[in-house]
Amino acid sequence: MDDGLRKFIEGMPKIELHLHIEGAMEPEMLMKLAERNGIELPYKDLEELKAAYKRGSAYKDLQEFLDLYYQGMNVLRKEEDFYDLTKAYLTKIASQNVTHTEIFFDPQGHTERGVAFETAINGITRALDEAKTEGLDVEVAGRTENRKVTSKLIMSFLRHMTEKEGFETLEQARPHMDKIDGFGLDSSENGHPPTKFERLYATLKGEYPDKRLMAHAGEEGPASYVWEAIDTLKIDRIDHGNHSLDDSALVERLAHDGTGLTVCPLSNLKLSHTLDMDTKQKMVSLKEHRLKDMLAANLKATVNSDDPAYFDGYMNENFIAIAEALDLTKEDITKLARNAIEVSFLSPEEKIQKNEELDTYIERDRLSSQYVKQDTGHQRFFA
Numbered sequence: 001m002d003d004g005l006r007k008f009i010e011g012m013p014k015i016e017l018h019l020h021i022e023g024a025m026e027p028e029m030l031m032k033l034a035e036r037n038g039i040e041l042p043y044k045d046l047e048e049l050k051a052a053y054k055r056g057s058a059y060k061d062l063q064e065f066l067d068l069y070y071q072g073m074n075v076l077r078k079e080e081d082f083y084d085l086t087k088a089y090l091t092k093i094a095s096q097n098v099t100h101t102e103i104f105f106d107p108q109g110h111t112e113r114g115v116a117f118e119t120a121i122n123g124i125t126r127a128l129d130e131a132k133t134e135g136l137d138v139e140v141a142g143r144t145e146n147r148k149v150t151s152k153l154i155m156s157f158l159r160h161m162t163e164k165e166g167f168e169t170l171e172q173a174r175p176h177m178d179k180i181d182g183f184g185l186d187s188s189e190n191g192h193p194p195t196k197f198e199r200l201y202a203t204l205k206g207e208y209p210d211k212r213l214m215a216h217a218g219e220e221g222p223a224s225y226v227w228e229a230i231d232t233l234k235i236d237r238i239d240h241g242n243h244s245l246d247d248s249a250l251v252e253r254l255a256h257d258g259t260g261l262t263v264c265p266l267s268n269l270k271l272s273h274t275l276d277m278d279t280k281q282k283m284v285s286l287k288e289h290r291l292k293d294m295l296a297a298n299l300k301a302t303v304n305s306d307d308p309a310y311f312d313g314y315m316n317e318n319f320i321a322i323a324e325a326l327d328l329t330k331e332d333i334t335k336l337a338r339n340a341i342e343v344s345f346l347s348p349e350e351k352i353q354k355n356e357e358l359d360t361y362i363e364r365d366r367l368s369s370q371y372v373k374q375d376t377g378h379q380r381f382f383a
C-alpha cells in the first residue's frame, strides 16, 4: 500500500464501536494472569499458546474461535486482572490515535465460572475511568505522551444461554447501572435468533430507556436475524450485519433508518465468514469483503476490531488491511470514520467536536500533500 495512505490511516483520529474486552487478551497477558493466579494452562509455552490463537491462519468458524475465547477468559479471576486487561487495550488503542471506544464485556462468561459480576465490572470500569481522567502513558516515536481515551461500556448477553439466565444476569447488573451505557447480544449466532430474547429486550427498553440496545446479527446468521434485531428487539445499532446485503428490502430499511453497522474486517477473515449462504462460499481474502458494497448502498458501516488479540489486529491493522484489499480512497476512509462518529453513543455536542477534530486532520493532510519532499530533506510548497 501507498505509504502516504498508511500514514493517513495511522494518524487519523478514530472511534471504535465493536470490541469485546475479553477478546483483547493477548497471549502474553493470558500467560501473565495464569501465572499470577496459579492456573495451569494446557499449553507448554507461549509459542504453543500463540499457535492456538492461529496467528496467520483462520478458525474453522465462529464456534471454534468462541471455544478458545471462553477458555482464555478463565485466567480472569480478580478485579486487578480485569483492570490490567482493560488498561493494556486502552494503552494500545491510544497509541493508534483511537480517541473513543465502546466496549462489550460478557458478564455471564465470568459469573458462570464463579467470578462475581462486580469483580469484572469494577476492574474494567476503574481502567476506563482512569483513561478518561488521568489519561494513559503511551510510547509514540520514542517518547512518552499522555493521551486520554473516552468510552462507553456495553453489557452483553450470551445468546447460547437461556433468556431466563439473561434475566438473572440483569438482576446482578442492577446495582451497577451507573456504569453501563447499553446492552448487547453475542456468542453463537446460528440457532439463537434475536427473538429468543424478545422479553428481555422489552424489559431493558422499558426500564432503561436512556441506555442503548444492540445485537450481533448477520455475522454467521441470515438477514432475517437482522430484521428481528431491528423490528423485535428494537436495537439502535447492529453488530456486524454483513448478511444484510443478501436482502435488498433490508438494505433499504437500514439505509433509511441510518442504522449503524459495526463491521469487523479482520474478524470476518479470521472466522472464515460465509459470503454466500446458498453455495456456502467462504471468504478467503479481504478482497472479497463487501464493505464497499455497504458504503455504496448508503449503509452506515464502520470499521472495528472485535477481538483484536485473536484476530491479529487492532483498529489501524483493520483499516489498513481493508483499505489495501478494496483499494479504498482517503474519502472512503474518512467516510468510515465519520460514520463511526455519527452512530456512536456520544452526545450531539461530542459528535460535533469529533467531526471538527477530523476536519482539522483532513485539512492538515491536504495542505501537507501539497508539499513534496526534496532531496535536501526540505519541503517545498506546490501552489
Ligand code: ES4
Pocket (backbone or CB within 6 Å): 020, 023, 062, 069, 186, 187, 188, 216, 219, 267, 306, 307
Ligand atoms: C464474538 Cl466475533 C464474535 N461473535 C459473536 N460473539 C462474540 N463474542 C466475542 N467475539
Ligand code: ZN
Pocket (backbone or CB within 6 Å): 018, 020, 186, 216, 239, 306
Ligand atoms: Zn463481536
